[in-house]
Amino acid sequence: xxxxxxxxxxxxxxxxxxxxxxxGSGVETDGVKMSINPFDxxxxxxxxxxxERGEASxxxxxxxxxxxxxxxxxxxxxxxxxxxxxxxxxxxxDPLTAARIFKTIIDRENAELVILxxxxxxxxxxxxxxxxxxxxxxxxxxxxSEVSFDGNTARVTREVDIGLETIxxxxxxxxxxxxxxxxxxxxxxxxxxxxxxxxxxxxxFAELGVEPAPGIKELAFEPPEARQRGIMVEDVxxxxxALKDKGLV
Amino acid sequence: xxxxxxxxxxxxxxxxxxxxxxxxxxxxxxxxxxxVAVFAASASSIAAEAAEISGVDRVLVLEREENDPAIAAVLxxxxxALASGYSHVFGPSTAFGKDVMPRVAALLGVxxxxxxxxxxxxxxxxxxxxxxxxxxxVEAPAEATxxxxxxxxxxxxxxxGNTAAIENVSADAELPTHTRFVGVQTGQSDRPDLQTAAKxxxxxxxxxxxxxxxxxxxxxxxxxxxxxxxxxxxxxxxxPPETQVxxxxxxxxxxxxxxxxISGAIQHITGIKDAGTIVAINKDEEAPIFEVSDIGLVGDLxxxxxxxxxxxx
Numbered sequence: 028x029x030x031x032x033x034x035x036x037x038x039x040x041x042x043x044x045x046x047x048x049x050x051g052s053g054v055e056t057d058g059v060k061m062s063i064n065p066f067d068x069x070x071x072x073x074x075x076x077x078x079e080r081g082e083a084s085x086x087x088x089x090x091x092x093x094x095x096x097x098x099x100x101x102x103x104x105x106x107x108x109x110x111x112x113x114x115x116x117x118x119x120x121d122p123l124t125a126a127r128i129f130k131t132i133i134d135r136e137n138a139e140l141v142i143l144x145x146x147x148x149x150x151x152x153x154x155x156x157x158x159x160x161x162x163x164x165x166x167x168x169x170x171x172s173e174v175s176f177d178g179n180t181a182r183v184t185r186e187v188d189i190g191l192e193t194i195x196x197x198x199x200x201x202x203x204x205x206x207x208x209x210x211x212x213x214x215x216x217x218x219x220x221x222x223x224x225x226x227x228x229x230x231x232f233a234e235l236g237v238e239p240a241p242g243i244k245e246l247a248f249e250p251p252e253a254r255q256r257g258i259m260v261e262d263v264x265x266x267x268x269a270l271k272d273k274g275l276v
Numbered sequence: 277x278x279x280x281x282x283x284x285x286x287x288x289x290x291x292x293x294x295x296x297x298x299x300x301x302x303x304x305x306x307x308x309x310x311x312v313a314v315f316a317a318s319a320s321s322i323a324a325e326a327a328e329i330s331g332v333d334r335v336l337v338l339e340r341e342e343n344d345p346a347i348a349a350v351l352x353x354x355x356x357a358l359a360s361g362y363s364h365v366f367g368p369s370t371a372f373g374k375d376v377m378p379r380v381a382a383l384l385g386v387x388x389x390x391x392x393x394x395x396x397x398x399x400x401x402x403x404x405x406x407x408x409x410x411x412x413x414v415e416a417p418a419e420a421t422x423x424x425x426x427x428x429x430x431x432x433x434x435x436x437g438n439t440a441a442i443e444n445v446s447a448d449a450e451l452p453t454h455t456r457f458v459g460v461q462t463g464q465s466d467r468p469d470l471q472t473a474a475k476x477x478x479x480x481x482x483x484x485x486x487x488x489x490x491x492x493x494x495x496x497x498x499x500x501x502x503x504x505x506x507x508x509x510x511x512x513x514x515x516p517p518e519t520q521v522x523x524x525x526x527x528x529x530x531x532x533x534x535x536x537x538i539s540g541a542i543q544h545i546t547g548i549k550d551a552g553t554i555v556a557i558n559k560d561e562e563a564p565i566f567e568v569s570d571i572g573l574v575g576d577l578x579x580x581x582x583x584x585x586x587x588x589x
Contacts, residue, residue, distance in 0.1 A: 039406070041543075044409065044542065045406040045407075045409040045410060046409075047409075047410045054406060054409075054410050066524075121387045122378070122387055122388070123381070123382055123385070123386065123387045126382060145524075146524070148406070148407065148523070149405065149406060150405050151390065151391065151404065151405050151406070151407065151523070152388070152390045153374050153378070153390060154378035154381070154387070154388050154390065155378075156378075157348065157375065157376075157377075157378035157379045157382070158378050158379065158381065158382035159382075160349070160379065161352060161378075161379040161380075161382035161383050162382050164452075165454065166349055166452075166454045166455040167348060167349060167375070167379065167455075168455075169348070169374070169375045170371060170374075170375070172517065182458065185371075186371070186517045186518070187371040187372070187460070187518070188370050188371045188372070188470075188471060188518060188526065189287075189460065189462045189463075189518060190460060190461050190462035190463055190516065190518050191460065191461045191462075191516075191517070191518075192457075192459070192460045192461075193457075193458040193459050193460070193461075194347070194455060194456060194457055194458055195455075195456045195458050196454060196455050196456075197454040197455075200454075205517075205524070206507065206510075206511070206517075206524060207510070207511070207517055240385065240386070240387055241385070241386060241387070241417045241420055242387065242417075243387050243389060243414050243415065243416050243417075244414060244415040244416075245412055245413075245414055246400070246412075246413040246414065246415055247412070247413045248410050248411070248412055248413075249410065249411045249413075250409075250410065250411070251404070251408055251409065251410070251411050251549070254549060254554070254567075254568040256566065256567055256568070256569070257554075257569055257570035257571055257572065258570070258571055258572070259566070259571075259572045259573070259574070260571060260572070260573050261573075262573070262575075263573070263580055263583045263584050263587055264587070265573070266555070266557075266571060266573050266584065267584070267587050267588070269571045270532075270553075270555070270571070273553055275475075275531065275532045275553060276499070276588055
């Protein structure tokens with residue numbers, strides 16, 4: 028295949044303990060470390076491996092967000108993507124609108140494969156890939172833990188609740204990736220320098236002509252109800268007694 | 277009035293408990309009429325089970341060869357066609373529901389509400405974000421169909437004892453052939469299912485090897501418990517991925533959860549915070565798992581776990 032599109036979302040880093048703002052208007056992001064959504068890094072790694080095996084010729088990373096998302100795209104370029112596209116918008120983008128944006132870029136680029144993370148670790152929606160496949164009228168292979176190609180078909184193993192399911196899909200298609208698919212490579216310093224010269228196109232949301240989907244209103248953010256710290260026991264006998272006390276054994 | 281269509285999850289012959297949990301959630305919408313749709317090749321036994329769920333008005337049966345095994349791209353257009361006339365379409369937030377429901381939402385031109393944990397109103401719901409570090413109240417537009425997944429750990433399955441009407445219906449949709457089922461590989465264990473088990477014994481990286489996980493299996497067998505694990509244990513290859521509990525694995529709510537050698541990363545905790553009693557066994561007394569556990573024991577799991585297994589005779 029010619030081109031693979033990979034989505035990179037800028038999110039609060041995996042290791043940050045997220046705090047809800049006091050006024051309930053959102054979560055604290057000022058001065059918080061931001062990174063590529065970890066699943067998206069796995070998506071990019073897979074696309075790079077496909078290209079390195081000679082099964083694709085170009086990997087394009089796409090982000091939708093503020094100008095700051097350029098940082099994540101540059102990291103993607105340093106990992107090995109050929110070029111980047113930033114669809115600039117200052118408001119957060121809902122999954123269906125994001126899917127419509129990706130569809131527009133697929134049409135512009137004639138991409139045959141889109142690889143996305145199975146979910147973003149900020150809104151935990153897990154929708155965009157499936158929605159893109161729906162509006163594109165193409166197959167979806169979600170939660171992928173193994174991907175291989177044979178001509179115009181892909182064989183994808185998916186992590187499902189009862190184990191591993193394998194499906195076969197015709198290209199073009201959308202694949203969303205799970206944790207076990209691969210381990211993303213580390214970026215080396217010379218690659219960061221090289222990435223600065225790679226093309227990064229900026230498009231405004233308005234110029235794409237995408238119709239925004241009906242949004243879901245976010246009314247209030249609250250911290251979760253905390254579980255109370257319980258008791259500590261000294262030994263196994265104490266543990267068994269405590270479990271018996273609760274009628275659990 | 278609200279009319280909710282619940283998409284049944286099943287394995288081709290038996291209904292998954294997630295369906296009765298979705299019904300429980302749907303019944304929280306004031307005055308809602310709830311129908312369950314069973315898409316299958318041969319639906320009679322599944323439909324009979326669905327008809328027993330308390331609160332269900334009708335069970336709609338859509339039998340087609342193409343519906344077994346379930347493929348999201350095949351089911352979604354049928355669900356979307358059936359959705360007209362319903363104010364809400366609900367599915368479980370399991371691998372099945374997470375795969376198919378967003379595809380349905382996109383076909384209907386709406387965003388999905390993922391992981392409903394509480395119903396606040398006909399269009400207003402609460403859901404976890406940031407691995408459960410924040411709870412968001414959302415409101416869907418009243419003029420469009422509400423498509424949502426239900427966080428199954430937040431709901432008790434609706435009771436049985438009902439005798440809802442079962443009707444054969446058809447959904448006018450063109451089905452794609454671009455996606456084909458090849459096979460499924462399951463752990464095939466006789467142990468209880470992780471999603472529905474009353475007790476779960478879970479092991480982490482501290483087990484150190486797949487062989488050492490034998491300690492976890494022995495304790496689980498003694499308790500009649502399902503096996504769980506942390507991401508670290510799965511990544512290390514000690515246990516298969518379907519055992520992973522947490523933000524990106526399974527979200528569960530057993531009566532008893534025993535975390536052994538699991539430090540308790542926030543991503544893991546989010547998968548167990550609806551558990552009845554959490555027991556933590558860890559050699560590090562500073563491990564964050566103790567902040568959320570009801571009973572904690574500091575010590576070497578390699579001594580404690582065999583001793584505990586023996587003590588439960």
